[in-house]
Amino acid sequence: MNINVSENNGVSHGKLARILVVDDDEAIGKAMHIGLTKTGYIVKWVGNSKQGMELISTWRPDVVILDYEMPEINGLTFCQQVRLWSQTPIIVLSVRSSDEDKIELLSNGADDYLVKPFNMNELIARIQVELRHTAHSAVAQSCDAIFTFGDISINFEQRQVLQKNVEVHLTPNEYEVLKYLATNAGRVVTHQNILRAVWGPQFEDENHYLRVCIAQMRRKLEPEAERPRYIVTEPGIGYRLKINY
Amino acid sequence: MIHIQKIKKSITNELNIFSDYITNTIILQSHKIVNRNNAVWKQIRDAVVYVFVYTLLIALLRWLLRQILPHSTVNISFLYLLGIIWLASTSRQFSSGLMSVLAFLTYDFFFIKPYYLLTIDDPSEWIFLSTFLMISLIITFFASALHKREQYAVDSQMRTAALYDLSQQIAAVHESSTLFPIVTAWICKQFDKEGILACSLWIPTETGDLAIRSIAYSQQNQNPTLAQFDALHYQKNAATSLVSTKQTRMIEQDLSTYFIPLRNQCGILMVSGTPMIEQLLTFVPELDTRQTLPAKQFATICDQIALAIERAALQNEAMHAATLRESERLKDALLGSITHDLRTPITAIQTAASSLTQTDINIDKTSYIILIEKIMGSSRRLENIVANILTISRYEGKAKAAPRSLYPINDVVATALDELDTSGQLQDHRIVIDIAEDPLEAIMDHVAIERVVINLVENAVKYSPPKSKITIKAVSNTESQVIIVQIYDEGVGIPPTELQAIFKKFYRLDQELPWLPEKIAKGTGLGLAACLNIIQEHQGKIWAENLPNNGSVFNFTLPVK
CATH class of the missing domain: 1.10.10.10 (Winged helix-like DNA-binding domain superfamily/Winged helix DNA-binding domain)
Incomplete structure (x- = not known):
């Protein structure tokens, strides 16, 4: 099977993919909301971590985009807690963090990260990668x-x-x-x-x-x-x- | 409960320490008395022996003379006098005086008629003998005075040399923390003979409390328990004498402790020792001839310490002031730069964005894209400025340095170029990468070095015409254990006088660039300064050179080990 990324743009299992954005910055949150909705995803944006966690269990998004510097629960703890009960892919956004922080995030549940300021196209590409990975683990891997x-x-x-x-x-x-x-x-x-x-x-x-x-x-x-x-x-x-x- | 036990323990400790102190002192003192008695006996014995032997010699000589010349009347009295004067002048005062008297009696007894009696027949012999005694006593007096002066001169010279040595040591030290141990150790060594057993320096802290900054013990003081002496015990006395600026004395059994306030209340010198140390400390404020040499020296050293402490404090203050001035200057320059350079992209973004939000104007697709690109480009420019300011303030603020590791320069160059590519800065130039090996590794904080490469390539792009070539080279220099990274351009070059100045903060070369519509390059004067900061922090070097034909090359080195 050949993989072409642009094929399943915004579509997961034949339906529109759901993206949850957890970011306390309104400007960035809104910009992502607009950008991702236009790309063809269903997007929900929340400004605090607790709401974010609730939505992961109730709304069941396909990909979570998480700001590392959240006021109540930081990115690392968020990932660790979510991983206790969910395998939803998480992409972490951070301003400037050290290599150690990033490695720690990646080994504690985050699937990818993106450094702010980032390009919208780059974010969309990362989301597609995560959606493809979920799709593949759902189907048998051997078909590749x-x-x-x-x-x-x-x-x-x-x-x-x-x-x-x-x-x-x-x-x-x-x-x-x-x-x-x-x-x-x-x-x-x-x-x-x-x-x-x-x-x-x-x-x-x-x-x-x-x-x-x-x-x-x-x-x-x-x-x-x-x-x-x-x-x-x-x-x-x-x-x-x-x-x- | 634990608290009480602690106190009990500390009291017992203290008692132990002091009883040790006292025993130590008493042993020392009795030892000294025995020594002194021995010395007196030795002098008496020497005087008797010398006079006896010399008298025997003279008697022998007279007998010989009588045998050779039986009829002559040789007067050997002057010969006797000469010898005794010589003996007296080379001995110490007490023994030479004793010798004079002894010789006077012996001569009378053996050589003046009637022999073997202390009486004198001939009155002229009386005159001779009394003259003999007078002369030998006078000579004795002068000789011993000379002796004393000579010893004083030698002693004074030695002490001056020691003091000079100390002041040299003090002058070489800039940190007060290294100064204190030198001073206390020196005092203990130098005033060992004067009875000092321990010496410590108390300096007021920022909160106003006194703290012991250094403590030293003299070599006589071999008892290790003394090293644990309790500071609290002395705290009150030290504080009192600092406030009253008067010496405080504390006597416990045989141990005298003095607290000597240093000039301008800059600290307290505490000395402990036998009661003998009192003679060191009775110095009057002005140097006085009546003072003993050690006391003078002690007074001088107290002044020296005070001066050194004050100097160290002033130096600290001066350094602080210099840092403040520099940061003040940085702030001013930064503000100037901000108004000038940050406003430009902000204005561009605002203008472009407001054009886009105007509903009454119909914007065609091309203008729309141009406006959006303006916003993107300006925001990238802003990001770059912020990154450079952050780098400079991070490295100058001496924030904890990012961890460094062996990292391939190949990856750094590729990442930096990708970064520049996404912001569209490389589209007008031809980039050539020429790295000798893959991977070519050096010790670095890769994020910071990426910033250096970005800034240098950006610079090369800015100062060289479109379509020109920019080459990034890297080679390892195994001899000096570094890698050298070079960025070549075919640009306008750098005026030779400015080759070093361009790395200064906020320094800008307003060079004319004919291919730009505005003809003058835009810059913050931060990029190269940030590079310099980063490379220096990496123990590397960075420098610029002009190429023979045209263009320039920026080089930097990074350590491999």
């Missing part, structure tokens, strides 16, 4: 035998990577990293997660291994390795396989 992005396609059954129908030779580790990125396509994945999945838990802190590996993959797959288009760096956090190119 072939994954395509840009001019590259990965055949998981044959462990084969093709670029413009020409086979690209990847080392086993490179293939595993690419596969891990592809299964999380569009989402940020942390260094630790990739290292743990590919090299093993004891290599969790060996960032250098991963950097060397990614550099080689970029040389093989990217049209311009110095300005990566597919395997982009998430500064200080990890990598993201960009699929809307």
